Amino acid sequence: MSERVIEVVAGVITDKRGRILLSRRTPNRDMPGLWEFPGGKREAGETPEAALARELDEELGIRVTVGAPLITVPQQYPSKRLRLDVRHVVHWDGVPRGREGQALAWVASDKLGRYSMPPADLPVVAALQTPDRYLVTPPPGDDDAAWLHALDDALRAGIRRVQVRLPGVPDDRRRTLLQQALARCHRRDARLLFNGAVEIALAAGAGVHLTSTALHDHADRPVPAGTLLAASCHDARDLAQATRIGCDFVVLGPVAETDSHPGQPGIGWTAFAQLRETCAVPIYAIGGMMPNDIPEARRHGAQGIAAIRSLWSG
Numbered sequence: 518m519s520e521r522v523i524e525v526v527a528g529v530i531t532d533k534r535g536r537i538l539l540s541r542r543t544p545n546r547d548m549p550g551l552w553e554f555p556g557g558k559r560e561a562g563e564t565p566e567a568a569l570a571r572e573l574d575e576e577l578g579i580r581v582t583v584g585a586p587l588i589t590v591p592q593q594y595p596s597k598r599l600r601l602d603v604r605h606v607v608h609w610d611g612v613p614r615g616r617e618g619q620a621l622a623w624v625a626s627d628k629l630g631r632y633s634m635p636p637a638d639l640p641v642v643a644a645l646q647t648p649d650r651y652l653v654t655p656p657p658g659d660d661d662a663a664w665l666h667a668l669d670d671a672l673r674a675g676i677r678r679v680q681v682r683l684p685g686v687p688d689d690r691r692r693t694l695l696q697q698a699l700a701r702c703h704r705r706d707a708r709l710l711f712n713g714a715v716e717i718a719l720a721a722g723a724g725v726h727l728t729s730t731a732l733h734d735h736a737d738r739p740v741p742a743g744t745l746l747a748a749s750c751h752d753a754r755d756l757a758q759a760t761r762i763g764c765d766f767v768v769l770g771p772v773a774e775t776d777s778h779p780g781q782p783g784i785g786w787t788a789f790a791q792l793r794e795t796c797a798v799p800i801y802a803i804g805g806m807m808p809n810d811i812p813e814a815r816r817h818g819a820q821g822i823a824a825i826r827s828l829w830s831g
């Protein structure tokens with residue numbers, strides 16, 4: 518494994534209609550024909566902002582104002598390691614042209630998935646398209662109404678992805694709770710994944726969240742395309758298996774110590790980023806995570822955070 522990390526800066530350039538500019542790699546470079554966010558390698562002594570401005574002038578002939586960081590993706594390729602630092606471009610002068618003979622395309626954000634991209638770009642697309650918070654529900658205790666009320670509060674606060682865990686809840690009550698939770702999520706255009714038997718999730722019309730144990734019970738993707746599939750991962754072996762069976766996203770951790778596992782130290786951000794390098798699946802960081810950790814999570818290649826306590830008010 519090569520130790521030197523290539524620092525790459527790329528830009529998300531969005532037009533007034535919300536379309537994003539992609540650039541196609543030309544035949545004479547590595548990964549020819551794949552679509553990417555315009556940008557390139559940072560030179561020694563250059564800030565990321567200066568490097569991106571220079572690359573976009575060279576490649577597209579535009580002068581840009583570089584805005585907020587979106588995500589930084591550490592990625593191991595067969596022959597190199599890179600860190601892809603993606604920034605929003607807030608303003609530009611000039612009309613983008615493929616100055617190096619490359620094709621360009623303005624693509625609606627929800628159509629980005631139709632373009633073949635390098636592995637490091639999959640977490641970037643996920644960061645553009647999908648929520649930065651994944652709520653994991655606490656057990657309902659003996660008060661279903663209070664639990665549903667707290668779910669409504671979370672949805673009202675902007676949560677759009679929910680993992681429902683109902684350990685030890687008897688069949689009938691579980692079926693009813695799941696239906697009621699699903700109705701609330703649908704009303705807010707949020708997606709619900711059930712952490713439990715695949716048949717129960719599919720029968721209810723929910724997505725599936727596999728535990729790190731259940732993840733290894735499947736040889737193939739156990740749900741149709743269009744039904745969300747996620748898994749809990751702790752190490753590179755779990756991430757490889759999640760990739761093999763086609764998980765749409767995973768959670769990885771614990772990053773920090775959590776109240777639910779006191780005394781068990783987290784893996785920390787450095788190990789998190791090293792694990793993220795080994796795969797291309799979108800990852801939420803879990804374990805002691807709060808909403809104000811999202812920028813740090815994004816800097817280490819996570820698309821956001823997963824949490825119970827800090828995303829649930831009940």
Ligand SMILES: Nc1nc2c([nH]c(=O)n2[C@@H]2O[C@H](COP(=O)(O)OP(=O)(O)OP(=O)(O)O)[C@@H](O)[C@H]2O)c(=O)[nH]1
Nearest residue numbers: 525527548553554555556557558599601635636637638
């Ligand atoms: N610009 C850009 N590079 C990406 C993306 N995703 C990704 O894996 N890469 C990789 O990051 C590296 C960036 O190199 P580049 O070829 O754009 O570098 P450059 O513009 O400085 O060109 P040059 O090295 O040919 O002079 C390549 O290995 C490329 O495959 C992306 O979205 N945008």
Ligand SMILES: [Mg+2]
Nearest residue numbers: 555556557558
């Ligand atoms: Mg380039």
